[in-house]
Amino acid sequence: MPKRGGFFLVFTRLQTRLWMLVAAGTILMPFISGCGSHYVLLHPAGPVARRELDLTVYAAVTMAVIVAFVIALLILTLIRYRDRPNNPHAYTPEWHDHRLMESLWLIIPAVVLAAVAIPTVKTTYALARLPKGSHPLVIDVTSLDWKWMFEYPDQHIATVNYIEIPTRRPVLFELTANSPMDAFWVPELGGMEYTMSGRVLPLWLEADRQGLFWGRSAQFSGIDFEKMLFHVRAVSTPSFNTWTASIRRSKPAMTLDTYHRLLRFNTVGVGEYSSYPRSAFPSITHGFGLSGGMYPVLSNHPQKN
Amino acid sequence: MAKEPSEQIIWDEERGEPGFGFIRPHFHQEIFPTSQIVGYVLSLALTLTSFLLVIHRTFSASPLLVAILILAVGQAGVQVGIFMHLRESRGPAWQVIPLFLGFFIAGGMIAMSIWIMMFKWGGY
Amino acid sequence: MSLPVDPKVIPKPPVPLEFSVKAESIKITGFWMFLVSDMLIFASLFSVFAVFRSRIMAGPTPNQIFHYGSTLLETLLLLTSSFTVGMAIFAMRKSHAQAMMTWLVVTLVLGAGFVATEIHEFITDVQHGITWHVSGFLSGFFVLVGTHGAHVSFGIAWAVTLLFQLSRRGLTPVTTRKLYTFSLYWHFLDIVWVFIFTFVYLFGKIT
Amino acid sequence: MSFMAVYLFYLYMIHTLFPENVRQPTELGADVMIIGTGIIIVSVLTRYKKWRWLWSEWLTTVDHKKIGVLYLISALAMLFRGGVDALMLRTNLALPNIQPIGANEYNEVFTTHGTIMIFFMAMPFIFALFNAVVPLMIGARDVAFPRLNAISYWLFAFGALLLNISFVLGGSPNAGWTAYAPFTERAFTPGVGENYYFMSLLIAGIGTTMTGINFLVTIIRMRAPGMTFMRMPLFVWTTLTTSALIIFAFPPLTVALALTLIDRLFQASFFTLGHGGMPMMYVNLFWLFGHPEVYIVVMPAFGIFSEVVATFSGKQLFGYTAMVLSVVAIMLFAYGTWVHHFFTMGAGPSVNVFFGLSTMLIAIPTGVKIFNWIFTMWGGRIRMTVAMLYQIAFIPTFAIGGATGVMFAVVPADYQLHNGYFLIAHFHNVLIGGTLFGLLSGMHYWWPKMFGFSLNERLGKLAFWLFFIGFWITFTPQYMLGFEGMTRRLYTYPLGYGWHMLNVISTLGAFTMGAGFVVLVYDIVWSLFKMPRDATGDPWNGRTLEWALPSPVPEYNFARIPVVTSRDMFWWMKRHHATIADQLKPNDIRELDLPKNSPVPFILGLGFFIFGFGMVFEWWLLAFLGLAIIIGSLIYTGFDYDEHKQVSADEILHIEQSLGRLQG
CATH class of the missing domain: 1.10.287 (Helix Hairpins)
Structure with missing residues (x-):
């Protein structure tokens, strides 16, 4: 290769560096903005x-x-x-032990x-473990194809694809499924856990600021798994109480029929129900008494005994 | 088969590795099938013992489980040691190492699976 | 391309016929490795069974379906066949071809008895509606025991082909090696059965 | 014209036999490609009258070197298929709410991408290199069981074929490469797709197990005189441990697959939701296999790097003993860490902590290896060949992949990162940065030994840089997407999450890697025609025994089995001026027994294929036909005592003379 003039060499290097800078900038831009609220x-x-x-x-x-x-x-x-002529550093081909x-x-x-x-x-x-001395709000979570059903056993209300929780109070989620395996995940509140039919897993989370957080299934479970999205609204305790009261007052009750409609393979929007047929749902507090759905023999489940 | 004398000498004797410890090769060469008969009697005795222990409920459940587990392992030992000629090999009896590794992994697999599948979440 | 070395001539120990040819002795090592892998198959099935043992659901309990008499019979058949195949190897080592064939045939008969008993039990179960569809426990049970039974049946078929080869070719390094690996296989199945007997049947009796 | 006719007939048949199978545009494209390639191959073979050659030289071969070539070709073809899958996935995710392929096809594509890359790309690639060099490295004539070796290959090949035809006949599996029950039960995936998955993996798995047995026994029993365990090249050591891992790890997979298949086809109740089934046990069994599998695919890469780094640094491997101990330690620990794949299944804090700690433990021997590789270079003379570039790229890549792996061992962190894109980025980091870089490095390194000519270095370097840069452009954004909460296996996403920016970049990176693959293929084709043949057999100034042989290696490998007196034997010989030609004298050469070609492996594979196909569609008659072929060929081999052919001393003498390897 013919040797080029000094100026030209400098220019080429400069050019190269400029290009590298532009490339690096393009690649790094989203990384630099990395602490945005999307994270x-x-x-x-x-x-x-x-x-x-x-x-x-x-x-x-x-x-x-x-x-x-x-x-x-x-x-x-x-x-x-590097293997280059006149490398001043010692070549020690037999050195293999220290x-x-x-x-x-x-x-x-x-x-x-x-x-x-x-x-x-x-x-x-x-x-x-839950923090000592705390009185958690219990929410029973059931993942269905492809929707989330939530029951508040103490408030006697049920919701679909949406929950409200009070801030600064631990929430004990009792996770189960009436579908293939899913994973319950609200990233801003904490880590995920699988929901599995025939087993109830506990998971506690807590919000210490008000806000609307999204949660989704993190485990692939079929064609519309992408739409298994729900929202968690963390509010103050008084507004939480107002919310539950208003649902109990103004929303329809969930019947077994409603539940069986939820069991179909589809996606639905948000739902709120003033009550739910307790005996019909898997939950730790009330044992399993499910008659419909996909696991008809759950009444024998060891969980109950 | 004997085509390469140079190979026959060194290669046949397993590169001069005679084996060591529990992988030293050992061949069963007997005039009368004593070990077979002893093995048979032992295996019958072990099986019948565990069977009778269970039928007569000699101990309570947990010691009984341990007892028949030990008897079963003993039975496996009889079969491997006496009938299967574990250490017969030309050169070191290399099969011993994977075999015992296999026992270890199999036991671990079963025990760990039971442990994991118990779902002892604790704390609630 | 080799370098001069001191060919250490070690006095050659008397090696049985099946080990006398290097290539055949390598096949024996290979068969051991196969057995290790097969052992892990059974270990996986055992772990499945162990986990599924209590998942009886609406189905029958172990005590309701296990017949201890026939199980004991199966065990005795298989233990005896393990002994007879050991005797076949003993006779083979002594170059008594006729005795070896006899012991092998006895082994096969005992093995066939085992398989027949097991199939009979399975058929009885299925006639009573006890299938692997009923419960997790039964799924685990049938597949574990059935896999062992399939192994035994395969062993019998294999040994029948060996009988043909032995009667045609007599005792050669190849045929003896084949019989030797068959005996390893058979003893291995015996060990597996002992664990099935203990963990499936006797455990079922205890709990 | 004939092509169109065949294609129309084919479409007609498909619609008659599988009326429920709705044809998607991409599937039609795949149909056209498969049929077109098939017609091209058939017509080329007929045009040049190569059928007999194909049958007698390749389809019936039991020669480990040729089987290695077959594995390599299959692996590259599968790398292409898996890579195209990856590009389809990335295209679908490039921007929010665009769907070049629909949800179901996306599910099928990510499933086949994972399955193919792990089982039908990485595994055969590994076996290609095992077959190509391990017997040469230990100074053996062949593997312990040549015919079994061919059977393994054909089981793998027909298993791969079974999975690949699923895309055009009946529908692909669409439940992810892990195929978690209960989703794979009939109730949720009623089609034949999952049957294909289970059946093809079962068939290929049998072949893989036999390969494991074969190489374990080869290394234990077939080493040349003087080749003690502590003189074996490290690649042989990793082959040994990999084979052991295969033997111990594949049985749980076989059982998991078989049980699910029994559930699907014969209504058992293992992993179903009703009747006391327990889907978690599938997960447990799968990862009992799955974690060792990670080491199965990465340990050969460790071995390759140990050879490459020593050769191209011109220096003995640093800390040989420590390296050996660490591969053995990794092999043993690999069985005790599987639960870290499902910490979030909630087996309890004690279980999670136990397996988290054991996972961290396994990082220690891996760290030891990385330092040893660096110190092998220290004090050497590093030649920047393509093989070495992959090695150098591997070290930081794998270190980062390992570091993020340790983050997954931190249980609470795993709870947030699991099933997200951070996980995707991590395991691609390990599998591409570790396994694929290793395999490509090994391919470039041993290519002249396998084929008799080197690959072009300039094109190879171009491909390398495209791969390496493309890799980081693809996966750095994915690490960050993990922190943005993007979960895996989403086929599309709305704008609101803010994921789009990083996804665009990631897709660009994926296409850069695709370009790298194109360059690699061009490199291979170009080199096939243009590169000079390798006359010395030792183009890299190698250290181990395989370089002492001519390239390509004659069928019998060694005219006379060498006697090994040192680690890095060939290096030692070169330093002591013990040239090859000096050593081999005409009267050293004897008549040899070589394994004879056999049609059994191919027919056995075909039998398994027919059996598998029958099982997939529950066409029992076809399945029985396949079973009959299997049993028939097994009985045939049992009675076949004519396994060897003899090569006369004259013939060998002639070959060696023509290669210039004979004194006098």
Whole structure:
């Protein structure tokens, strides 16, 4: 290749750099704007999500330190030991063993991982229990194809694809399904859990600010799974009480017939019902007494016994 | 088959690796089938013991489970050790390692699956 | 392209016929590996059964469907056949072809007895409406025991082809290797049965 | 003209046999492609009178090198299919609320994308490299069971065929590559699609298990004299551990698939909702296989990188013993971590914590390996070949993938990140950055050994950069989408979430990777015609025994089995000026027994295919026909004692002489 003049070389480099800058800018733009409100996981609205986020960030940062070290080491190695003429760095083809270094990179990752492991264990056990002395609001969640049904056993009301919860009070979701497996997830309030027919799983979440949060199924369950969306409105306790009262007063009751319509394979909008036929729904407090639906033998389920 | 004398010498003797410890090869060569008969009697005895233990409800449930579990493992030991000639091999009896690894993984698989599927969520 | 080495000539131990050819002895190692993999199949089925054991639903309980007499009979048949196939290998090692064939035939008869008993039980169950559709427990039970039964049936078919080969070719490194692997297979099925006997039938009796 | 006639006839048949199958435009496109390719292949073979050659040289072969080539071709074809699937997925998600393909087709495409990439791309690619080099590396004539090896290949090939025809006959599986019950039960997926999934994976799984057994025994029993375990190249070590993993891990998969199929076809009650079925057990069994599977596909890549990095740094592998111990440790730990795939199933904090910790534990040996690779380069002379570029790209990529993997082991973090795009980005990061980079690296590295010519380096580098840059453009946005709450398997999304910006970028990246694949194929075709043949057999200045042989390797591999005295044997020989030609003398050469070609593997595979097809459509007669073919070919092999052919010493002498490898 013919050698080019100095000016031209500089120009080419400049040009290259400019192009790289433009490219990098295009790619990085959405990343720079990365803390926008769309990043629901980064904007927790409750203690559960906050603890999960804290731990995620902690783990990410800890891991990033190691990764950064590895990449730096790799780049250094590549610069020093590329096969080029007159490489001043020593070529040691037989060097293949170093006890101290090998034990070092056995021990250091182990220590770092222990640093991640200990808070993991603590938080996992902590999040498995409701805060001491709290009186949770119980909501029984049933995932259907492809909609969410919610029952408030203490308020005697039922809703579809929409719930309201009071702020600063733990909500105990009792999750079950009358459909294939789904996952109940409200990202701003906290992590997900599967809903499975024939089993009731507890999950507690709490909102500490008012707002409207979206939740969706995170587990693929068929053609309209994309539409398994619901909303959670967190309001103050008085407005929550007003809301339940108004539903009890002004909305229709859910009959078994309504429920069987919900069981069909379709999507529906939001629904609110002033009561629901208690014996007909799977819930921990009332046992299983379902007659219709897809699991007719649930009356024998060990959960009841 | 014997085409390569050079191979026959070294290759046949498993590259001079005679095996060590529990993978040292060992062939059963007997004049009278003593071990077979002993194995048969043992296997019958073990089976009948566990059967009778259960039929007569000798212990309460949990010790009984443990007892028949031990008897079953003993039975497997009899079959593997006596009848299957575990350590017969040319060169090191390599099959021993995957076999015991397999036992270990199989046991772990069963025990862990039961544990996981109990769904002991706790705390509520 | 090889380099000079000291060919350590180790005194050769007396090796039975089935191990005398390197390639055939490798097949025996391969068969062990197959058995390990098959063992994991049964372990998976056992874990399924263990989890499904209590999921009886509206179906019958273990005590209602297990017949301990015939189960014990099956166990004795299979244990005895395990012994007879061991004797066949013993005779093979002694180069007693006739004795070996006899023991093998006895093994097959015992195995056929086992399969017949099991099929009879299954048919009785199905006649009483006890099918794998009824409950999770029955699904686990039928598939675990049925897989074992299918293995035994396959073993019988395999051994019949071996009988033909043995009678045509006599004791050669290849035929003895085949019989040896068959014996491994048979003993392995015996072990699996012992665990089925213990974990399915006897556990069912206890709980 | 004839093409149109055939196609119309085909459409007529489809509509008669499968009236319920509504033809979508993409399916029609796939039909046209399959039929068209088929006609082209058939006419080319007929035109050049190559049928006999195809049958006797390839379809009936039991030679491990040829089987390796077959695996490689299949894997590349499947990489194409899976890649096209990926582009369709990304196109569908590029902008909010556009749907070039509808919901059902999207579900089918992501299912086949995952299934094909894992089972029908990564696995055969791995086996291609196993077959191509492992017997050469350990100084063996062939694998332990050559005919079984061919059977494995044909089971895989016909399994892959069964899955691939699902798109045009009867409908593809559409429940995700994991096929979680109870969604895969008849009540929710009534079509034949899921039957295809279960049946094809069962068939391919049998083949895979046998490959595992084959290579485990090959390595244990067929090593050359002096090749002790601690002298084996690391790729052989990873083959050993991978084979062991296959033997232990595939049985749970087989059971899970078989039980679901029994549920679907014969109304058992394993994973159904009624009658005490327990779908969670399917998940448990699937991941009992699924987690080891991750290591099955990534460990060979570790082995490849260990060979590549040593060769192109001109330096012995650093910390060989530690590397061996870490692969063994990974193999053992791999069985104790499977629950981290379903922490959110709520098996309880104790279970979750146990498996979270065991998952973190497995990161330690992996970390050891990464440092050892870097220190292999330290003090070497690094040659930037394509194979080495993939290796260098692998280290940071895999480190990041591993780091995000540790985040999933952090149970509370997993509760938020599970089933989101963060997860998608993580496992693509590991599988592309680890497995695919490794396999492509290995392909470039061993290509001259397999085919006798190298791939073009310039084109290879172009393909590499497109892959590498495209990879990061695709998956960095996906990590961020995870934090925006986008969940996996969505076929479309509304504008309001703000996901569109990142999705556009991600799609652009995917197409960049697609361009990389096109360049790669062009590279292969170009090199096939234009690259000079490799005369030395050692184009990279290699270290292990396979480079001591001519390329392509003669059928019998080694005219005389070498005696190994050192790790990196060939390197040692070169340093001590022990050239090949000096060593092999005419009277060293003897007559050899080689495995003879056999039609049984192909016919057995065909039998399984017919059986599987019958089962899928519940055409029992066809299934019985397939079963009869299977049993017939098994009995035939049982009575077939004529497994060997003899190659005379003269013939070998002649070949070696013509290759210039003989003294005197």
